[in-house]
Amino acid sequence: MLQKLLNAIVLGALVCAGPVWANDPPPIIKNEQNAAERDRVLKLIEEAKKEGSFHWAGVFIEPEEAKKIQDEFKVYYGLPNLKMEYSFVGSGPLAVQVEQQIKANKTNFDIVWASAWSWFKDLHKRGELLEYHSPYYDQYTLSKKAGLSLDGYWASDARTYQPMYNVKVLAQKGITNFDPKSWNDFLDPRFAGLVSLGDVNQSFSFAEMAESIRRTNGEEFFIKLGQIVKPVYFSKTAEGRSWVGSGEFPITLMGHGKNTSVLRKQNIDVKLVFPTEGILLMPDTPVILKKAPHPNVSRLFMDFVRSAHGVETVKNSGAELFFGRPGVKTSDPELFPAWEDVKAIPMDWDSSTPETIKKIRDLMKKAGIGKAG
Amino acid sequence: MSEASTLLPHASSRHIQRRGLLVLIYAMLLVSIIYPMLMILYESLFNASEGFFAHAGSVLTDRDVVLAIGNTLQISVLATLIAGSLGVTLAWLVARTDMPFAKVLDPLNMLPFYLSSVVGALSWQVIASPKIGLLNKLLEPVFGAGPVVNIYSITGIAFVLGLFYAPYIYLFTLESLRSMDASLEEAARMAGSSILNTAFKITLPLSAPAILSSFMLVFVTCAGIFGVPQVLGTPGHITTISTIIYRAMNDYPADYPTAALLSLLLFLFTAALIVLQIRFLKNKSFATITGKGYRPRPLKLGRWRWFGFGVNLFYVVLIFLPFTALCAVSLQDAWTGSFHWSRLTFNNYLAVLFVEDAARRGFSNSLIISSVGATIAIAVCFFLALIVQKTKLPGRKVISLISTLPVAIPGIVLGLGFLVGFISTPLYGTIWIIMFAYIVHYLPTGLSNMEALVQSVSKELDESARMSGASWSEAMRKIMFPLLAPGMISTWILLFVTFIREVSASVMLYTLGTETLSIALIRIMEYKPYGISAAFGVLQTLLLMGAVILLRLVTNRTSSNKGAH
Numbered sequence: 042m043l044q045k046l047l048n049a050i051v052l053g054a055l056v057c058a059g060p061v062w063a064n065d066p067p068p069i070i071k072n073e074q075n076a077a078e079r080d081r082v083l084k085l086i087e088e089a090k091k092e093g094s095f096h097w098a099g100v101f102i103e104p105e106e107a108k109k110i111q112d113e114f115k116v117y118y119g120l121p122n123l124k125m126e127y128s129f130v131g132s133g134p135l136a137v138q139v140e141q142q143i144k145a146n147k148t149n150f151d152i153v154w155a156s157a158w159s160w161f162k163d164l165h166k167r168g169e170l171l172e173y174h175s176p177y178y179d180q181y182t183l184s185k186k187a188g189l190s191l192d193g194y195w196a197s198d199a200r201t202y203q204p205m206y207n208v209k210v211l212a213q214k215g216i217t218n219f220d221p222k223s224w225n226d227f228l229d230p231r232f233a234g235l236v237s238l239g240d241v242n243q244s245f246s247f248a249e250m251a252e253s254i255r256r257t258n259g260e261e262f263f264i265k266l267g268q269i270v271k272p273v274y275f276s277k278t279a280e281g282r283s284w285v286g287s288g289e290f291p292i293t294l295m296g297h298g299k300n301t302s303v304l305r306k307q308n309i310d311v312k313l314v315f316p317t318e319g320i321l322l323m324p325d326t327p328v329i330l331k332k333a334p335h336p337n338v339s340r341l342f343m344d345f346v347r348s349a350h351g352v353e354t355v356k357n358s359g360a361e362l363f364f365g366r367p368g369v370k371t372s373d374p375e376l377f378p379a380w381e382d383v384k385a386i387p388m389d390w391d392s393s394t395p396e397t398i399k400k401i402r403d404l405m406k407k408a409g410i411g412k413a414g
Numbered sequence: 415m416s417e418a419s420t421l422l423p424h425a426s427s428r429h430i431q432r433r434g435l436l437v438l439i440y441a442m443l444l445v446s447i448i449y450p451m452l453m454i455l456y457e458s459l460f461n462a463s464e465g466f467f468a469h470a471g472s473v474l475t476d477r478d479v480v481l482a483i484g485n486t487l488q489i490s491v492l493a494t495l496i497a498g499s500l501g502v503t504l505a506w507l508v509a510r511t512d513m514p515f516a517k518v519l520d521p522l523n524m525l526p527f528y529l530s531s532v533v534g535a536l537s538w539q540v541i542a543s544p545k546i547g548l549l550n551k552l553l554e555p556v557f558g559a560g561p562v563v564n565i566y567s568i569t570g571i572a573f574v575l576g577l578f579y580a581p582y583i584y585l586f587t588l589e590s591l592r593s594m595d596a597s598l599e600e601a602a603r604m605a606g607s608s609i610l611n612t613a614f615k616i617t618l619p620l621s622a623p624a625i626l627s628s629f630m631l632v633f634v635t636c637a638g639i640f641g642v643p644q645v646l647g648t649p650g651h652i653t654t655i656s657t658i659i660y661r662a663m664n665d666y667p668a669d670y671p672t673a674a675l676l677s678l679l680l681f682l683f684t685a686a687l688i689v690l691q692i693r694f695l696k697n698k699s700f701a702t703i704t705g706k707g708y709r710p711r712p713l714k715l716g717r718w719r720w721f722g723f724g725v726n727l728f729y730v731v732l733i734f735l736p737f738t739a740l741c742a743v744s745l746q747d748a749w750t751g752s753f754h755w756s757r758l759t760f761n762n763y764l765a766v767l768f769v770e771d772a773a774r775r776g777f778s779n780s781l782i783i784s785s786v787g788a789t790i791a792i793a794v795c796f797f798l799a800l801i802v803q804k805t806k807l808p809g810r811k812v813i814s815l816i817s818t819l820p821v822a823i824p825g826i827v828l829g830l831g832f833l834v835g836f837i838s839t840p841l842y843g844t845i846w847i848i849m850f851a852y853i854v855h856y857l858p859t860g861l862s863n864m865e866a867l868v869q870s871v872s873k874e875l876d877e878s879a880r881m882s883g884a885s886w887s888e889a890m891r892k893i894m895f896p897l898l899a900p901g902m903i904s905t906w907i908l909l910f911v912t913f914i915r916e917v918s919a920s921v922m923l924y925t926l927g928t929e930t931l932s933i934a935l936i937r938i939m940e941y942k943p944y945g946i947s948a949a950f951g952v953l954q955t956l957l958l959m960g961a962v963i964l965l966r967l968v969t970n971r972t973s974s975n976k977g978a979h
Contacts, residue, residue, distance in 0.1 A: 307747060
């Protein structure tokens, strides 16, 4: 009864605020029960309208997925005229661009969303991130429990890189009895020239992933990989996905559930492997830059992508992750098991520094992986 | 009345204006050409933490750098040989023989000049990638598994570059052969020399300066090119100097001193070759036109004329066939190495136009940069051409010399210079810095065209207008511009097309949000190697083809007007 009364008061107040919402109030206002929070959001929306546009960049969410997320954000916050731009780019080039902009004192990004723990920690240390206490951060308990949140700056999802292969193309090459269980199963001379992996020089996450395999399987793994398999580098996992799909390089060591799902929707028979040594759950984190040109849209967008509705939107866009918010129902338990069911390779993210990344890059170079021909 | 006074509006203040004008021009050239190069020098000399010599030692002995230098040389030599054999053969067939349909094939031979070599690389990827290339798939039943052709190789990269740079050599050679005195060939033929013998012993040696000069130009361009080696070299682990400069700037943390050092090295190499080319041309004369009246007559190839036609047609097919394959890929929802009707879709085109922000931005940015940039470039070049050709201002030769310098600066090097030089200015992060770099990079092209145009207008016309009481601006408006307009429009379209397909300078200067067409294509190819990239490539090619058709219309109208007069 009390709840109904409160709702009626809220609706009455919204009607009185007629000039603000000529038609219907946006869903976020309709759904928000807390008056103080509603006021805060209303103020942000008004400021966001004045700002008028927003530019974000990410390394995992692809343009068509970003479009769906943006469309829903605009509807949910009643910002139909907001101009939103998205750039899909590898974490290395993204970091270079952001650093150049910081150097030029001319930031044109609002939010960057990447798996780049050491870089984000460095940005935080240098005061280049905007402090913002989104009310939704506290609901990201899985992230917090795993030590992947930084109060006032971010709360993370996680993603993985796992082996993925095209069953039909391998069969055409006479490889039919293939049921890999371990990373070492890929050290097979039959796979020479068929394997791809992410360019560790262009991405933090590829480098961190390689570092995790080094920890479980030793440096020898990469030395043998370079000698036996001679893999090629891709710049983005989507490129590796296309190669797996077309059969150009039918095996990738750095695929993931989303890419498997994308290829399966194109009627391509691909399998995703969960090696027994474990897989790396990498923090995938949106942060607001200190000099974001549109800080209020950024705050609203951060609220959105950390809220239950926003997370569902991200998931339904196709950009499925291991979400740091509990209670998100996975679309495919085979590809996206629950966070707690994944055998994760232990990783102390704070020990991931530019030096450790340089070491793994040097190791790959020593192993002849991605070497110039 | 002196020539200078016909140009400058107020004779009384001429002296002050002259000084002001010179200071302005020199300042403009110093800021846009000399300053960026000095910044590269400064970056490589003083910003390496371990000191210049230690840094240079470690970079230049690095295995990857040594390999990249070797690859660059191999690719440049091979590409020049391929472009040279194609360009010279086609020019000879079109200009000096009775090959059928020469008039139709002539403009088709020039087509790659206007198209994007990055799109060309993408198209050849579809045809000749080692595992799923259409050609390899086609030949698999005959030769068994394993690639017959591999576009991800030094030869593959050189082949694509050779195809796309053949028109440069073709154009130079064609002009030289067309102005040749045919009596020398006829004498050789009457003395019993075969067609090929005549070609190799008489025709080509007479055109040697033009041919060798164009060879040098292609070699220098290939040594500094970025797009094709990046697209085809990445999957094949082939690096060149330009791609490792790009990598040094794109891996985090960016390595400015290494990129600057390698840029300096590349610049010195290309500059040395350009100096050689100039010296070489200085000592040679294009003595193919004799003083007496002549009319070039084509050599009769007899039954070989259709063979010649086949050779030329094959070149045209090598340009068009991959593009057709690209169209096919653009209509597939997923590319699996062969075309399937069940996978037919137009969604890739919709994605390029409505979903991919980078593609949309690429189109709008490139159109703005190219149209505004070409207009500014024409104005600047016209102004400089007037100064150089129609005045006796002191130091005008130096202006001409400095303006020609960018011909020796590879695009990626100029781009780095602009980045380092202008990062702290409001230009950084805008499309205007890219436009600025394009104008500077193609200043020699624009200026040489404008100088030729300005030279073609007799100074008496201008002088008689001034003597009849017309003011300087009236003389310009009523005499110069109407005469020069068609040539200016052609140059504008040429620059527009060149700017649309430019990639080397932009790759250093773009930021996310200011991508050009070619940069957007390269970026999209990183995550959509087929389908959407193919659709994007097709749309870019259609845009360029539209511009080429416009160019042909303008030049045809100009020729017919000239004929009528």
